[in-house]
Amino acid sequence: MNEKVKALKAAFPCTLPVLTGFGFLGIAYGILMQSKGYGAIWSLLMSLIAFGGSMQFVAVTLLATGFDPLQAFYLSLIVNARHLFYGISMLEKYRGLDKLKFFLIYTLCDETFSIVCNQKVPEGVEPKWFYFFVSLLDYSYWAIASFLGGCLGQLIDIKTKGLDFALTALFVVIFVEGWKDKKNRIPAVIGVVTSILCLVCFGEGNFIIPAMVLILVQLTLLRKSLTKVYRGEEIICS
Amino acid sequence: MLLNSTQTLIMIGAVALGMIINRFLPFLLFPENKKVPNYVSYLGKVLPYAVMGLLVVFCLKSISFIKAPFGVPEFLCVAFTAFLHYWKGNTLLSISTGTVLYMILIQFIFV
Numbered sequence: 001m002n003e004k005v006k007a008l009k010a011a012f013p014c015t016l017p018v019l020t021g022f023g024f025l026g027i028a029y030g031i032l033m034q035s036k037g038y039g040a041i042w043s044l045l046m047s048l049i050a051f052g053g054s055m056q057f058v059a060v061t062l063l064a065t066g067f068d069p070l071q072a073f074y075l076s077l078i079v080n081a082r083h084l085f086y087g088i089s090m091l092e093k094y095r096g097l098d099k100l101k102f103f104l105i106y107t108l109c110d111e112t113f114s115i116v117c118n119q120k121v122p123e124g125v126e127p128k129w130f131y132f133f134v135s136l137l138d139y140s141y142w143a144i145a146s147f148l149g150g151c152l153g154q155l156i157d158i159k160t161k162g163l164d165f166a167l168t169a170l171f172v173v174i175f176v177e178g179w180k181d182k183k184n185r186i187p188a189v190i191g192v193v194t195s196i197l198c199l200v201c202f203g204e205g206n207f208i209i210p211a212m213v214l215i216l217v218q219l220t221l222l223r224k225s226l227t228k229v230y231r232g233e234e235i236i237c238s
Numbered sequence: 239m240l241l242n243s244t245q246t247l248i249m250i251g252a253v254a255l256g257m258i259i260n261r262f263l264p265f266l267l268f269p270e271n272k273k274v275p276n277y278v279s280y281l282g283k284v285l286p287y288a289v290m291g292l293l294v295v296f297c298l299k300s301i302s303f304i305k306a307p308f309g310v311p312e313f314l315c316v317a318f319t320a321f322l323h324y325w326k327g328n329t330l331l332s333i334s335t336g337t338v339l340y341m342i343l344i345q346f347i348f349v
Contacts, residue, residue, distance in 0.1 A: 017329060017330070020329075020330045021329055021330055021333065024330060024333065024334055025333070028337070036239070036240070037239035037240065038239055038246070039239075042239075042246060045247075045250060046250050046253070049250050049251070049254045050250055050251075050253040050254035050257055051257070052253075052257045054293065055253060055256070055257060056253075059249070059250075059253050062249065062253075063240065063241060063246065063249060064240055065240075066240065066241075067241050067245045067248075067249070069248050069249055069251070069252035070252070072249050072252040072253050072256070073252040073253070073255055073256045074256070075256070076252065076253045076254075076255070076256025076257055077256035077259060077260065078256075079256075079293075079296075080256055080257045080260040080261075081260055081289070082260075082285070082286060082289040082290075082293075083257070083260040083261045084260050084263060084264055085264075085281065085282045085285045085286055085289075086261075086286075087260075087261060087262070087263065087264030087265055088264045088268070088274065088278055088279070088281070088282040089282045089283075091264060091265065091268055091274055094265070095270050096270060101265075105261050105262055105265055106258070106261065108261055161341065161344060161345055162337070162340045162341035162343075162344045162345060163337065163341060165315060165336065165337045165340040165341070166333055166334075166337040167297060168294065168297035168298065168312075168315075168316065168319075169315070169316075169319045169332065169333040169336040169337050169340075170333055171290055171293040171294045171297060172294055172316055172319045172320050172323070172332075172336070173319065173323045173329050173332050173333055174290050175287075175290040175291060175294055175320075176320050176323045176324050176332075177323070177327075177329075178286070178287040178290060179287075179324075180324070180327075184284075184287040186284075187284040187285070187287040187288040188287040188288065188290070188291050189291070190288050190291070191287060191288030191289060191290065191291025191292050192291035192292075192294065192295060193291075194288075194292075195291060195292045195295035195296070196295055199295060199299055204299040204300060207299070208292070208296065211292055211295075212292070215285075215288045215289075215292065216281075216285075219281065219284050219285065219288065220277075223277070223280055226280075226284055227280060230283060230284075
């Protein structure tokens with residue numbers, strides 16, 4: 001029991017930026033759901049079962065458009081595709097964690113990934129419990145905030161038009177965060193330019209898959225020179 | 239609420255399934271006793287930045303350049319958010335200020 005308390009104490013300060021970020025975005029999400037007629041319970045359920053900030057925002061639009069679970073599944077598969085790469089980077093760290101592993105993978109969102117990836121586990125703290133509490137705290141912040149947003153949305157009459165820009169802003173922020181390090185700029189430019197070109201060529205309904213394939217092709221062709229740029233660094237998480 | 243409870247639950251399940259596949263697939267493809275190929279490690283390193291660019295474009299995909307306001311509020315706010323974050327580096331500040339600015343622009347200025 002003591003080692004769990006120790007891990008919780010070590011994990012909590014690391015999750016503070018997520019508490020503030022998820023607090024704002026989660027409440028925004030709950031209010032947005034409420035504005036489409038889906039109350040706090042629905043926000044909470046969505047957050048607990050389909051935990052993934054960006055896709056949940058996309059899903060609000062889907063829930064307000066019509067019943068099309070295939071499209072929802074397909075979009076979720078695409079929008080969440082980046083998680084494939086988080087998984088790849090966490091293969092080592094999450095090795096041999098038995099029962100906890102399922103929960104850790106289930107809740108591996110962008111923010112949890114960035115903490116568990118970059119943060120050194122303090123000395124004397126059991127890594128698996130540290131990972132567990134970072135994941136659990138982030139997961140709880142989001143679920144509670146989205147529930148609160150659903151409750152607030154009913155109480156205060158706030159003009160919500162444009163609130164979903166928080167999602168765009170979140171991606172812009174993560175993009176800029178990557179841009180600050182010069183070596184990430186080539187993949188970042190490839191991502192933006194390829195996506196714009198595919199959007200123009202294939203239209204807004206069909207551009208994501210061709211864009212992903214073309215991005216993959218370019219990054220594969222550039223492997224040699226990009227590996228040089230990244231030389232000296234192991235996989236992000238080592 | 240456009241959908242009924244059962245339909246909503248199915249939609250939540252569909253979204254969850256897409257997410258679960260993405261999160262679990264790497265761990266199923268590369269079980270604990272196998273080494274991750276170098277190529278996959280390389281992709282894991284460079285793809286997040288490219289994907290983030292894709293997602294920004296994805297969010298802005300519905301802008302019309304032939305109809306007022308021609309995407310002006312979106313581009314102003316994206317530029318503002320990016321600038322603010324590059325300058326201050328405070329995630330919460332960047333996201334909240336950018337969003338509030340966007341809400342003001344589309345609710346009061348570019349109505």
